[in-house]
Amino acid sequence: MKNKLVRLTLNGIEREVYCESRTTLLDFIRHDLGATGTHAGCEHGVCGACTVEVNGEIIRSCLMFACQADGAIIKTVEGFSKSGEMSDLQIAFKKHHALQCGFCTSGFLISAEDLLRKSPMPTDLEVREGLSGNLCRCTGYVGIIEAVLEVASTRAQANGDKHA
Amino acid sequence: MKSAPFQMHQVSTKDEILELLDRYGDDARIIAGGQTLVPVLAMRVASPDHLIDINQVASLKRFGISGRSLEVGACVRQSELEGWDELTRAQPLLAMMLPWIAHTPIRNRGTVCGSIAHADPSAELVLGLAVLDGSVTLVSKKRRRIVKAKDFFLGALQTDRQTNEFIEAVHFPISGAATGYGFAEFGYRHGDFAVVAVAVIKDGDSWTIGFGGIDDTARVHKINAESFDQVNQFLDELASETEVREDPTATSGLRRHLMRTLGKRACKQAMEFKRG
Numbered sequence: 420m421k422n423k424l425v426r427l428t429l430n431g432i433e434r435e436v437y438c439e440s441r442t443t444l445l446d447f448i449r450h451d452l453g454a455t456g457t458h459a460g461c462e463h464g465v466c467g468a469c470t471v472e473v474n475g476e477i478i479r480s481c482l483m484f485a486c487q488a489d490g491a492i493i494k495t496v497e498g499f500s501k502s503g504e505m506s507d508l509q510i511a512f513k514k515h516h517a518l519q520c521g522f523c524t525s526g527f528l529i530s531a532e533d534l535l536r537k538s539p540m541p542t543d544l545e546v547r548e549g550l551s552g553n554l555c556r557c558t559g560y561v562g563i564i565e566a567v568l569e570v571a572s573t574r575a576q577a578n579g580d581k582h583a
Numbered sequence: 584m585k586s587a588p589f590q591m592h593q594v595s596t597k598d599e600i601l602e603l604l605d606r607y608g609d610d611a612r613i614i615a616g617g618q619t620l621v622p623v624l625a626m627r628v629a630s631p632d633h634l635i636d637i638n639q640v641a642s643l644k645r646f647g648i649s650g651r652s653l654e655v656g657a658c659v660r661q662s663e664l665e666g667w668d669e670l671t672r673a674q675p676l677l678a679m680m681l682p683w684i685a686h687t688p689i690r691n692r693g694t695v696c697g698s699i700a701h702a703d704p705s706a707e708l709v710l711g712l713a714v715l716d717g718s719v720t721l722v723s724k725k726r727r728r729i730v731k732a733k734d735f736f737l738g739a740l741q742t743d744r745q746t747n748e749f750i751e752a753v754h755f756p757i758s759g760a761a762t763g764y765g766f767a768e769f770g771y772r773h774g775d776f777a778v779v780a781v782a783v784i785k786d787g788d789s790w791t792i793g794f795g796g797i798d799d800t801a802r803v804h805k806i807n808a809e810s811f812d813q814v815n816q817f818l819d820e821l822a823s824e825t826e827v828r829e830d831p832t833a834t835s836g837l838r839r840h841l842m843r844t845l846g847k848r849a850c851k852q853a854m855e856f857k858r859g
Contacts, residue, residue, distance in 0.1 A: 423591065440591035440634070443621070462584040463622035464689065476662070476691040482621045483692065484614075486591055487636060533687070551773050552686025 423486040429454060430498030438485045445469045447485035448495060456496040456525050460554075467553035470526040471495050477533045496525035499532060507573065508532065511566035519557040526553050531567045539578075540571055586621075587630035595639045600749055601724045607633045608746040614638075615658050618685070618693035619701045643751070646695075648673060652717070652754040661690040661698070661708075673757050675856070676715060676782060679766040680707040686774045696750045704739045704828075705776040705796040707768070713801035714782040714793030717755045721748040729754075739799040762786050765852030767845040768795075771832070778833045779841035785853040790814060792846065797827040797838050811854060818846040 421437040428434070429452055436451045445462070448454050448471065460468030462481045469480040472494040500506040505513070508528055518524045527550060534541060534549035541549060546567050547560070555563065592603055592611075603611055611633040614620055623629050637643055643657040646664060653673050655664060664670060665681040684690055684698070684707050698708040699719060712719075712732040719735045721728050721744055735743050744750065758764070765783035770776060780795035793803040804821065808814045822842040829835040 420588075439588070441586040441588055441624075443585075443625075446585075463625055464618060467686075467688065470688055477688045478692045479618075479688050481625075482618055482689075484591065484617075484621070484636075486593065487617075487638060530688070548773065549687070552688055 423489075425485050425489050427488050427490065428492045430494055440484065440486055442485045443481050444471070444473075444483045444485045444488050444493075445480035447488075448480060448493070451485070454495050454497055458522055458525055460522065460526075465554070466523070467526040467530065468523050470529045470553065472498075472529060472533070477529055494529075496528055499528060508535075508566065508570050511570045512563070515562040515566040515569070517558065517562040517566040518555075523553060523555045527555070527563055531563075531570075535567070535571055535574070540575055541567070543568065584625045586624035587627055589624075589630070589632055589634050591634050591636060593636045593639060595641075597640060597642065597722070597751070600635055600637055600640070601722065601747075603633065603635050604747045604749060605724045611635055613657075613700075613749050615643075616660065616693040616697045618689050619697065619703075637749075648757060649754075651757055653677070653757055654752050654754050655695045656752050657694065657696045657750055659695050661693050661695055662687070664695055665690060672858075674715070674755050675758055675858075676764045676766060676784065677711055677755060679764060680711050680782070683707050683766075683768050683773075683777070683780075689774075696753055699735075699753050700742065700744065700750050702736050702738075702740050702742045702800065703776070704798060704800050705778075705780065707777065707780060707795065709736060710780055710782050710793050710795035710801040712753060712755065713803050714784060714791055715755050716791075717753060719753050720751045721745075722751045723748040727751075733803070736800040741799075759786060760858075763853040763856030765849035765854075765856065767849040767852070769841050769845060779838050779845055781842070781845045781849040783846075783849040783853040785850075785856070790850070790853075792818075792850065794842060794846075797825065797842065799828075811850070814850050815847060818843050818850070822846070 423438050426435045438447055448457050458468040460466035464479050464482045470477050471480045473491050530550050530553050546564050612631045614634045614636050646655040646659045671678045698706050717732050719730050763785035768777045768780040777796045782793045784791040788807050788809050790806050793801050795801050806817050822839040827835045827838040
């Protein structure tokens with residue numbers, strides 16, 4: 420029974436939809452709000468494909484019920500770039516062959532953005548650690564790590580130029 | 584992979600929690616972080632009729648030093664404690680352990696008390712509470728009681744919590760000025776469950792050495808040793824004599840080996856421990 424009213428902000432837009440108590444935030448985002456960039460992988464918290472940002476912190480959207488996100492500010496992969504354009508991180512993923520099938524990519528992008536926000540110049544090891552909660556089953560991780568490291572250094576350079 | 588239907592009660596006071604637990608007992612489950620419970624529901628290992636969501640109970644979101652203990656309320660996230668500036672000073676062992684719990688997105692939502700409530704034999708915080716000789720505050724409509732870790736953890740996923748009780752807070756004794764700490768863990772992938780984890784507390788010649796992952800719950804040993812050789816000898820003997828778990832992830836032989844090697848590493852760390 421869809422008796423729970425959930426009001427939340429998804430990528431800057433306020434939404435208001437009824438759902439069942441048992442609907443996960445993941446299913447709510449995909450099925451009820453129609454934002455299918457967030458992917459449903461293992462649905463029990465192992466793979467990281469469904470990672471989204473809730474009130475500024477990244478979480479697994481499969482491990483939270485939608486009704487618990489009432490009032491929350493949510494950002495999904497769609498919120499990290501303008502429609503029709505790619506973010507610098509997405510461009511770097513393309514350049515470094517950091518995806519093949521792309522199923523895990525939105526989760527990786529969100530974990531990587533969170534890592535770069537908290538630690539703008541991470542070491543190789545910190546990137547590996549920061550992305551350890553996301554699984555890729557086809558391309559492997561080397562390209563992903565290279566992409567993140569490259570973006571870290573180009574962003575640092577751009578920031579340096581701004582301050583100079 | 585979808586939960587069976589349930590009624591969600593989103594409460595904002597402790598009284599509401601107690602009222603609902605009193606009414607529904609075993610048909611209700613508390614949900615805070617849900618990092619264990621939601622998969623359990625999704626796989627339908629459990630299908631309670633009622634969930635009591637305690638995330639909006641303001642008084643359960645607090646943590647801090649109370650007397651000689653670090654008191655952590657039921658809704659405090661693992662990442663909140665991990666990010667607390669005072670943690671290394673208050674209880675260095677927790678600061679060592681927390682980064683080993685799963686991954687950032689899990690710790691951002693998972694609670695300290697939730698991990699204790701679940702009582703997984705490999706969980707870092709279960710080992711931490713046991714080795715530090717901490718305690719748990721359980722509250723029901725009729726009474727409030729404080730239970731020592733050694734009496735609280737009864738076995739794998741088994742605790743002394745009664746169906747009408749909930750964990751209000753857990754208490755980790757704070758660090759003594761001259762106490763040394765060590766922690767070592769082996770898992771197949773960072774963030775996976777520990778195959779074996781070892782936590783060590785050293786107060787002068789008195790050592791407390793706790794092991795996670797080897798049995799149904801954390802195993803804690805206390806010894807007196809004047810030299811590191813004596814500690815090594817103890818670890819060698821203990822690893823040979825102890826009955827340890829064997830499962831598809833690790834043979835008992837591997838676990839014994841890890842008890843020795845990780846045990847020595849953690850004891851050495853405790854011996855060389857310097858306060859940050």
